[in-house]
Amino acid sequence: MSKFKKGLEGIIALETEISYIDGEKGILEYRGHRIEKLAELSYEEVVHLLLYDKLPNTEELNEFFNKTKVIRELDVRTKEVIHYHNFNIEAMDALMTALAHISQGDPDLNVNTPEANIRKALRLIAKAPTIVAYYQRIHEGKEIVKPNELLPHCSNFLYMLRGEVPTKLESKILDLDFILSTEHELNASTFAVRVTASTLSDIHSAVISGIGTLKGVLHGGARLAVMNMLDEIGSPKKTEEYIMNMINTKQRIMGFGHRVYRVVDPRANIFRDLAKKIAEEKKDMKWYDMATKIEEVVTRELVEKQGKPIYMNVDFYSGVIYKYLEIPPKLATAIFALGRITGWLAHAMEQYSDNRLIRPRAKYIGEHHSQDKEISKLTKD
Numbered sequence: 001m002s003k004f005k006k007g008l009e010g011i012i013a014l015e016t017e018i019s020y021i022d023g024e025k026g027i028l029e030y031r032g033h034r035i036e037k038l039a040e041l042s043y044e045e046v047v048h049l050l051l052y053d054k055l056p057n058t059e060e061l062n063e064f065f066n067k068t069k070v071i072r073e074l075d076v077r078t079k080e081v082i083h084y085h086n087f088n089i090e091a092m093d094a095l096m097t098a099l100a101h102i103s104q105g106d107p108d109l110n111v112n113t114p115e116a117n118i119r120k121a122l123r124l125i126a127k128a129p130t131i132v133a134y135y136q137r138i139h140e141g142k143e144i145v146k147p148n149e150l151l152p153h154c155s156n157f158l159y160m161l162r163g164e165v166p167t168k169l170e171s172k173i174l175d176l177d178f179i180l181s182t183e184h185e186l187n188a189s190t191f192a193v194r195v196t197a198s199t200l201s202d203i204h205s206a207v208i209s210g211i212g213t214l215k216g217v218l219h220g221g222a223r224l225a226v227m228n229m230l231d232e233i234g235s236p237k238k239t240e241e242y243i244m245n246m247i248n249t250k251q252r253i254m255g256f257g258h259r260v261y262r263v264v265d266p267r268a269n270i271f272r273d274l275a276k277k278i279a280e281e282k283k284d285m286k287w288y289d290m291a292t293k294i295e296e297v298v299t300r301e302l303v304e305k306q307g308k309p310i311y312m313n314v315d316f317y318s319g320v321i322y323k324y325l326e327i328p329p330k331l332a333t334a335i336f337a338l339g340r341i342t343g344w345l346a347h348a349m350e351q352y353s354d355n356r357l358i359r360p361r362a363k364y365i366g367e368h369h370s371q372d373k374e375i376s377k378l379t380k381d
């Protein structure tokens with residue numbers, strides 16, 4: 001048996017053509033394209049690239065948009081399910097339940113052909129934002145806002161959430177948020193998706209596995225933790241003391257550290273620039289100033305003094321951006337999932353296309369009761 005590595009660190013578990021990471025140089029590519037270049041595109045273009053392995057021309061992009069914009073609405077029964085949700089939960093839990101419900105009505109549920117999986121993928125990508133927006137509107141006691149077919153994917157989500165068409169900068173920021181969140185090789189949730197797909201379970205189940213895994217605070221849940229931390233600190237003046245206390249008491253600073261990157265996560269740099277832009281547009285530097293202070297203290301104390309590669313990751317400035325977009329904290333991880341869903345779907349389809357059951361081994365470290373005296377005693381008694 002091969003050597004045991006806790007947390008599967010550094011283990012190559014499978015081959016992929018979807019994304020590439022160089023953790024030493026801070027490089028991330030989707031299907032061979034650098035993330036910094038992809039950040040100039042729309043989310044729809046990146047979805048096309050991930051699902052069809054091709055950047056779309058104008059005609060293909062229009063066709064893709066026309067196909068997805070008309071399937072955003074939810075069926076009546078799924079809306080009812082959302083009404084019955086417990087509103088003390090995170091939107092992630094609501095997303096999981098509603099997608100499980102949607103799967104029951106999907107005409108292709110148990111058809112696993114590539115064509116059926118693409119149809120299901122488009123439905124999942126189109127409908128997931130509507131679930132999160134409706135959940136929030138109902139939770140706030142407001143009327144739901146139906147999808148607007150004139151708006152692109154991300155602007156439409158903000159529109160359904162707030163009932164107002166977002167500004168150009170807000171739309172661009174959410175597009176970027178979805179692009180940067182959508183794919184990241186074999187992260188924990190994508191691995192969960194691939195394990196589920198490898199049993200030849202359906203693609204809805206694979207995505208639901210991903211949602212459950214993304215929710216944890218060591219993964220996508222860190223974005224919510226960053227927002228909570230900013231709220232708790234409250235002002236730029238209190239930041240140094242708060243972070244120093246966390247470091248001195250050996251607590252983890254959320255939005256920092258990564259299993260793969262030994263330098264700054266390239267997505268985090270793009271998010272930092274964006275956070276600055278939106279702070280300037282809103283003429284409110286508070287959250288941005290707090291974030292740069294946190295970054296300064298963590299770099300000084302953990303990187304420079306302790307020599308640990310604990311740099312900001314994708315969740316740090318995205319949490320800051322959500323503060324400026326006034327995203328309710330309970331929605332933070334679900335919005336990450338709305339972006340990540342495309343990467344999950346691409347991976348599930350790649351898994352189906354050349355499948356072998358994913359079933360690693362565990363090293364047994366318990367005792368061997370070879371005499372089984374205890375069992376003999378029990379059966380005699």
Ligand code: ACO
Binds near residue numbers: 251254255260
């Ligand atoms: N703050 C302070 N110390 C940290 C942090 C952090 N955020 N992250 C790691 N460390 C320290 C650990 O305490 C440990 O120190 P030690 O060797 O003195 O005990 C060392 O760095 C290595 O930590 P591990 O937990 O072994 O690193 P691992 O690769 O398993 O963890 C992880 C990666 C989970 C992301 C970790 O860095 C972490 O907990 N970060 C905070 C949560 C977070 O931001 N998650 C989002 C990641 S990005 C994403 O999933 C979308």
